[in-house]
Amino acid sequence: MRESVEWMVGGQQGEGVDSTGELFAKTLVRYGYSVSTYKQFMSRIKGGHTNYKIKATEKQNYYSGDGIDILLCLDKETLPKNEQSLNQGAVVIQEGKEILVEAGQASTGVSYTTFTLPLKKIATDLGNPLAKNMIALGISAGLVELPVEILNGFIEEIFGKKGEEVINSNKQAVLKGVELTKEHVPNQIKPLSVVPVSNQLFISGNEATAFGSLMAGCRYLSAYPITPASEVMEWLSDELPKVGGTVMQVEDEIAGICFAIGASYSGTRAMTSTSGPGLSLKTEALGMAGMSEVPIVIVNSQRGGPSTGLPTKHEQSDLQQMIYGTHGEIPRIVLYAATIEDAFYIAAEAFNLADQYQCPVIVGLDLGLSMNKMTVPTFDSKRVKIDRGKLITDEEAKDFNETHFKRYRLTEDGISPRPLPGMPHAVHTTSSNEHDESGYISEDQTNRINMMRKRLEKVRDAMIQEPFKYDDNGGESEIVLVGMGSTYGMIQETIKQLNEEGVINASHIHIQQLYPLPIDKLQPLIDGKRVVTVENNYNGQLLQLLRQHAPIHNNSEAITQYDGDPFTVSTIAKQVKELISWQR
Amino acid sequence: MATLKDLRGDTPSWCPGCGHFSIMAGIQKAVVQLGYEPHEFAIISGIGCSGKVSEYVRTNGFHTIHGRSVPVAQGVKMGNPDLKVIASGGDGDGYGIGLGHFVHASRRNIDMSYIVMDNNIYGLTKGQTSPRSEHGFVTKTTKEGNKEYPVDPVSTSLANGATFVAQAFAGDIKQMVDIIERAIEHKGFSHVNIYSPCVTFNKVNTYDFYKERLTKIEKPFEDRDEALAKVRELSGLVTGVLYEEKRPDFQGKLGIEFDTQSCTNGEMDEDLFHKMEKQFQ
Ligand SMILES: Cc1ncc(C[n+]2csc(CCOP(=O)(O)OP(=O)(O)O)c2C)c(N)n1
Ligand code: SF4
Secondary structure, three states: OEOEEEEEEEEEOOOOHHHHHHHHHHHHHHOOOEEEEEEEOOOOOOOOEEEEEEEEEOOOOOOOOOOEEEEEEOOOOHHHHHHHHEEEEEEEEEEOOOOEEEEEEOOOOOEEEEEEEOHHHHHHHOOOHHHHHHHHHHHHHHHHOOOHHHHHHHHHHHHHHHOHHHHHHHHHHHHHHHHHHHHHOOOOOOOEOOOOOOOEEEEEHHHHHHHHHHHOOOOEEEEOOOOOOHHHHHHHHHHHHHHOOEEEEOOOHHHHHHHHHHHHHOOOOEEEEEOHHHHHHHHHHHHHHHHHOOOEEEEEEEOEOOOOOEOOOOOOOOHHHHHHOOOOOOOOEEEEOOOHHHHHHHHHHHHHHHHHHOOEEEEEEEHHHHHOEEEEEOOOOOOOOEOOOOEOOHHHHHHHOOOOEOOOOOOOOOOOOEOOOOOOOOOEEEEOOOEOOOOOEOOOHHHHHHHHHHHHHOOOOOOOOOOEEEEOOOOOOOEEEEEOHHHHHHHHHHHHHHHHOOOOOEEEEEEOEEEOOOHHHHHHHHOOOEEEEEEOOOOOHHHHHHHHHOOOHHHEEEEEOOOOOOOOHHHHHHHHHHHHHHHO | OOOHHHHEOOOOOOOOOOHHHHHHHHHHHHHHHOOOOHHHEEEEEOOOOHHHHHHHEOOEEEEOOOOOHHHHHHHHHHHOOOOEEEEEEEHHHHHHHOHHHHHHHHHHOOOEEEEEEEOOEEOOOOOEEOOOOOOOOOEOOEOOOOOOOOOOHHHHHHHOOOOEEEEEEOOOHHHHHHHHHHHHHOOOEEEEEEEOOOOOOOOOOOHHHHHHHOEEOOOOOOOHHHHHHHHHHOOOOEEEEEEEOOOOOHHHHHOOOOOOOOOOOEOOOHHHHHHHHHHHO
C-alpha cells in the first residue's frame, strides 16, 4: 500500500486537460486523500502545452510535489517535457496505434513503464470518441485501485443533463480503463491505502478569498477581469446577488477601486480584486482611500511582471508595490495568506481591519495560491468575528451635537468615529485633500502635522490573528527560511528533506502580515540566525523588507526564482546546500 | 424643511465673479426647493476649482481625486441606493482625465446626476488648455493656438445612452435651477453640462460670449438623433433639457433585493456558511 500518489495529465490547451485533472483530483478527495494541485497554462485559449499536477497524500500537504508516479500524456510534448520528474517505477500512459507495454529510462536514471494504447479508437469502439480521457482516468484509477464508484458518481453529476446514453458510455469508458490496467499493467504501482473521509473542502485560493469576503459581510465588488484574479469576481458574481449584494465589471481598474471606495463610503463592505497591472492603475485611488480614511479591501493576485510580463505565470514581485505603491504616505495594511486555508481567514480579517483602522487593506495572493485547488479542513466560521470598528449610528452621532459632523475628529488612537452619509445627525465631509477635523481643506501647518500623525500612527498596532507561521521543526537551528504565500508547502518539505538527509535543521517563518511588519514578534525568532528568504522575484523583495527592519545585513540571503514557475523542493534544497557550503 | 442657510458649507475661495458660484447656488436652491434635507444627499466631486463644491454645499460630501468623481459616485449609489447622489467637477476633470468614466456612466444609467462646470479651461492649475477649449484657443500650453478640436459633451452622453441630457449657463440661474431640479428627480443617469465662465483665465468664453450666442431649447427632443442634430447645428451653444427618457435604471434592472447595509458586529452567518461550503465538498 502507498500513502501518496503523484499524478499529472498533460496536453494541448482546449483538450480537456483541466477538466480531466480536476476530475481525478476530486476523486482522490472523495476517497479521503489530501490533495494539492498545480496548473501550468499559457496566455492563449487553444493550443500550447498545458498540464495539471496532483499530489495526494494521507495527511494534509501543501505542495503538489516534485515527482510523478502516473503521467497521462494527451499530446507528444507531455513526456519529453516531464520525463525528468518521473519517479522510479512510474507509469506513463500515452496514445499509440496499438497496445504496447515497454520499459523506459529517464535522463535522471529512473526507470519507468510506458503503457501505449489507441485511446481514441477504443473510445470510438465504445460508441463515444469523446470519452477517451475517461478511459485514461479509468487506467489511472485502476493503477492505484481507486473505487470506480467515485468516478461514476462524478460522471452522473457532470453529464446529468446530457442523458443516460452519454452517462453510460462514460461509465463504460472508465470500466474499460480499469480492465485494460488489469490485463496489461497489473500491480505496476502499489495501490493507495484506504483512509477515513473527513470534512475537507477542495478549493482554490481565489475561491477561499471570495468565500471569506462574503462571510465577512462584503456585499459589493467592482473589478476588471485579469488573470489570475478573475475567479474572485466570477465566484462572487454567482453568490453575491443571492445575499443582496452585487459584482460589477466596470470599465477599468481605476473604476474598479473607485466604485468600491464609493460603496464603502456609503456603508457597504466593499472590495476590488486585481493583479499587478491593475494594482498599478489603482494606486492613486489607493492613496485616496488612505487619505480620506475610507475602508477598502484590495485583493492583488500576483503574476509574472513587469508590465504585461508573464500573464499566466507565477511570481511574487509586487511586494514593494503593495507596501509602498502610491505617492505620499498613507496608512495601510498588507496581508498575504500562506495557504488556501489561511486565505479564507485573511480575507475575513481584512474587512475587519479596514473598518477598524479606516484604511485600505491589501490582500496579497499569487498565481500559485490563486488558481490552484487544494484540500483544506473545512473553515471555522467562528474564528473571525465581524467587527466594524468605530462605525456609529445616527443616535450616537446625535450626541455629538454638531451641525457639520467632524469626520476627522482627533482622538487618542487616531481613529475617528465614523457616521455614514444619510444619517440625519451626521452630515459630514470626506476628502482626499489635506483637511481639518471637519473635512474641509486646510493647509495650516499645525493641522497638517496633527493629521499626518493621526493617519500614520493609527495602524501601527494592527495585528491579524496569525501574522506569521512559525515552525522550529523540533530543534535548534542556525538557519531560518522565510517565505510568503504559495511557497509554504515547498519550504516545509524542503526543511523536512534536509533534516532527514541530516544536512541541517532549519526553522521556518512564513509571513502573513507584511505591513505593518510584526517585527517585535519576529525579532527573537531570527536573532543570531542566518536568514534565508525564499521568494519568486529577482531583487529579493522580502529580504529587503526584513533588512529594513532588522540588523541582519551580514547574515542573510535570498533564494530567488523568477522564471514563471513555482519552486520545487529540489531547487530550494540545492540552493540551501550551496549556501551552507559557501559559508564553510 | 431645509433652508438655503442649512446648505451652506465651508466658505468658498473662488475668484469673485467665477461661474462656479452660481452653480453652487443652483444646487443649493434645487435641493431646498425640492424639499430635501442635506443628509439625504451625497455630493461627490473631482479635483479643480469646481471640485470644491462638495465642501461648499453642506450635504454629505466626498472630495475625491482628479477625474474620478463619476465612478466614486456610482459606487456610493450602489452602496446605499437610498441616497441622492450628485457627481460634480470641471471640464478637465470630466472630459479629459475622466472622459472614459463619463461615457460608461452614460450607457450604464445608474440613478444619479452629473453636473459639469464647463469653463473651457483648466482653472485650478492656472489656465492651461482643456479638452473643451476651442480650436485655436491660446493658453500657456498652446501658445500657437490649440491644434485640437473640443470634446462635445452633450453629444457624447446622448450618443452613449444617457437618459437625461441637458445644458445650462451659469449666467441664467432660473433656467439652471429648473434643469438641476429635473436632473435630480430623473430616475437614471442625468448629465448636465453648465457653461461656467472662468473670469480669471478665460478671456474668450465670457458671460457676454455665452449671452450673445446661446439658444434656448424649450422642450426636450423626441429622439436622440434630433437632439444630436440640433446640438451640431448650433455648435453646442444651446441650453435646456435636450433629451429625457424613462427607462429602468441600472439597479432596477439588476432585480436584486439590495441588502448592503446590514453587516453588523458578531459572528458570521452560520447557516449561510454551511450552505456555501457545500459546493466545495
Ligand atoms: C492625476 C492628477 N493630474 C493632475 C492634477 C492637477 N490638476 C488639478 S485640477 C486640474 C484641472 C482643473 O481643470 P478643470 O477640471 O476644468 O476644473 P476647473 O479648475 O477649471 O474648475 C489639474 C490638471 C491632479 N490633481 N491630479
Ligand atoms: S480660476 Fe477660474 S475657475 Fe478657478 S475660481 Fe477663479 S474664476 Fe473660477
